[in-house]
Amino acid sequence: MKMNEEMLNALQSVGSGGVVVHLTTCSADGVSNVVGERFVASYGDEHIVIADMFAQKTKVNLNENPVGIITVAHPTKARYWAFRGPCTIIMWGEDDDYDFHGVKAGEVLREWGDWATKEPPSEVPPDIRPPALCQRGVITLKVDDAYSWFPNESGKKIL
Amino acid sequence: MSTLTPRMMNWLARFGAHIATASKSGYPTTIxxxxxxxxxxxxxxxxxxxxxxxxxxxxxxxNPYVAQAPHAIAAIRAAYQFKGSATLEGNSLKVEIKEIYCTKPGPEAALRLDVLGMDQVIKFEESRWRDVGPPK
Structure with a gap:
């Protein structure tokens, strides 16, 4: 499912005018996990990528249940979006030709596998900046479904 | 200790949360x-x-077990995750908190806070953040 221009432009690091998002995953038996993510970008017009900085439970969940939801958290500016679809972590060491729903591992790792160098979080205040930024791979979500989380129309399809 | 600290309560009350639910077979829906x-x-x-x-x-x-993470600017300033058992009565969703995690990226990611005493958690917060809630 192709995202629109507004979505593609908004899905970038907050320091570049983009957004902070939350990523939801869950275990195969339905125990949910939701964490905030600052390093986010659109990738092509059907995928969203996030830096995997040793997101422990996220990895365990995606290994057994490869589906996720990305919800815009801040700043919303009427961007009440939730994107749901197949999700995985493409990790350093993966075969370059490994293909996840149209994303080649080698290509996405070369572009987004060292996010802290490419887009250092210089706007983040010292008390909330991580002491070290180590990236294990790239969380990749293929957008299959998008709905509004705006309270009065929550669940309404937006793509 | 599954009790929220004043800092957690202040951020959560002001900004609410992304509430992650799932079917029994693991298909998620977040509001x-x-x-x-x-x-x-x-x-x-x-x-x-x-x-x-x-x-x-x-x-x-x-599947009443849900996960919550603070919304809006609190997604950055208050890097917590709260898990617990929810009941839905009418339009009121009430969650009893059972697990509390720090979700700050880096070495503290996924650090479980509810297994510590309240004093230890507050010391942890004071060593990492300068606020005790959102600005008035």
């Missing part, structure tokens, strides 16, 4: 509620719209 009320330090109540209630009612009925 966003932009404020919350907290009682006794461990019961968090969200007032849902009809659309939100309809969106998650089936999930809560078959």
């Amino acid at each position: 966003v509620v932009e404020s919350a009320t907290i009682e006794e330090g461990k019961y968090v109540t969200y007032q849902l719209t009809d659309a939100q209630r309809d969106q998650i009612a089936a999930n809560i009925a078959e």
Whole structure:
């Protein structure tokens, strides 16, 4: 499912005018996990990528249940979006030709596998900046479904 | 200790949370509620719209365990995750908190806080953040 221009432009690091998002995953038996993510970008017009900085439970969940939801958290500016679809972590060491729903591992790792160098979080205040930024791979979500989380129309399809 | 600290309660009450639910077979649905009320330090109540209630009612009925992470600027300033058991009565979703995690990226990611004493958690917070809640 192709995202629109507004979505593609908004899905970038907050320091570049983009957004902070939350990523939801869950275990195969339905125990949910939701964490905030600052390093986010659109990738092509059907995928969203996030830096995997040793997101422990996220990895365990995606290994057994490869589906996720990305919800815009801040700043919303009427961007009440939730994107749901197949999700995985493409990790350093993966075969370059490994293909996840149209994303080649080698290509996405070369572009987004060292996010802290490419887009250092210089706007983040010292008390909330991580002491070290180590990236294990790239969380990749293929957008299959998008709905509004705006309270009065929550669940309404937006793509 | 599954009791929220004052800092956690202040951020959660002001900005609400992204509430992650799932079917029993692991298909997720997340809603966003932009404020919350907290009682006794461990019961968090969200007032849902009809659309939100309809969106998650089936999930809560078959799988009441939910995860919550603070919304808006609190997603950056208050890097916590709260998990617990939810009950839905009318449009009121009440969650009893059972697990509390720090989700700050880096070495503290996924650090479980509810296994520590309240004094230790508050010391942890004071060593990492300069605020005790959102600005007035």
